[in-house]
Amino acid sequence: MELKVKINGMHCPACAKGVQRAFCKLPGVAAAQVDHATGEAVLTCPGEAPSREQLAQAVEALGFHLE
């Protein structure tokens, strides 16, 4: 399935890259597309998707916030 989330606080492609890496490390995430301009992230999750808690923690560790 695809999971869409919105992230606040990203300013440039490097921010998006960091978030993408963090999301891809989470169990259940096969791929992540992150757009810093819109703040949107699309996660590809073949099995069980990570919880909202896990996603929030991953972005907060980088100084961003899950909307």
Ligand SMILES: [Cu+2]
């Ligand atoms: Cu940046």
